[in-house]
Amino acid sequence: MSVSVRAPYAWTCEECGRRCEAPVWRVVDSRERPDVLSSRTGPDGFGAGLCQVACPGCGTRAYVEAPVLVLRAGAVVPTLFATSVAQLHEDATATVAELVEQARLAGAFAAGRFGGQVVRLPRRLLPFALSCDVERDLADPEAACRELAEHGAPTVTNYRYFLRGDIGRGGPVRGGRERSGRV
Numbered sequence: 400m401s402v403s404v405r406a407p408y409a410w411t412c413e414e415c416g417r418r419c420e421a422p423v424w425r426v427v428d429s430r431e432r433p434d435v436l437s438s439r440t441g442p443d444g445f446g447a448g449l450c451q452v453a454c455p456g457c458g459t460r461a462y463v464e465a466p467v468l469v470l471r472a473g474a475v476v477p478t479l480f481a482t483s484v485a486q487l488h489e490d491a492t493a494t495v496a497e498l499v500e501q502a503r504l505a506g507a508f509a510a511g512r513f514g515g516q517v518v519r520l521p522r523r524l525l526p527f528a529l530s531c532d533v534e535r536d537l538a539d540p541e542a543a544c545r546e547l548a549e550h551g552a553p554t555v556t557n558y559r560y561f562l563r564g565d566i567g568r569g570g571p572v573r574g575g576r577e578r579s580g581r582v
């Protein structure tokens with residue numbers, strides 16, 4: 400049984416108004432799908448269904464705002480839960496538990512390698528969390544944030560809180576509501 404699964408995702412295209420639906424990742428295990436979690440071209444290069452989806456009518460891309468659980472064996476931060484900023488502000492605990500249980504039933508934790516806490520973050524920050532060197536950035540958070548400056552202030556702010564581990568404890572997560580383009 401595969402741990403990594405996709406689920407249908409529905410959204411309305413901001414450009415042409417079309418009602419769209421496409422499969423997006425709900426659980427991704429790096430041992431099964433390292434391809435999904437890697438991007439050769441940095442934060443913008445992840446494939447469809449992890450961070451963004453494209454309108455089949457006009458091609459306009461939209462950010463995925465549904466919850467996803469990412470399991471990365473051997474990573475500094477092995478377990479990531481990413482979802483909309485709105486859900487992070489409410490209470491995502493039940494959804495985290497649901498996805499962890501779904502992964503557990505599929506055998507994700509049979510080897511016992513994913514202890515510890517599930518780090519929560521906005522789904523729009525996920526491509527940055529996956530493509531940055533978190534270990535290096537933890538050693539020098541300000542240098543890391545300067546490197547991200549070109550991606551906009553909300554991304555820098557969110558990444559800083561991600562490094563501090565404050566996101567799951569209700570730290571200020573801002574700027575998740577831009578319509579398109581840069582985070």
Ligand SMILES: [Zn+2]
Pocket residue numbers: 412413414415416417454455456457458459
């Ligand atoms: Zn469209």
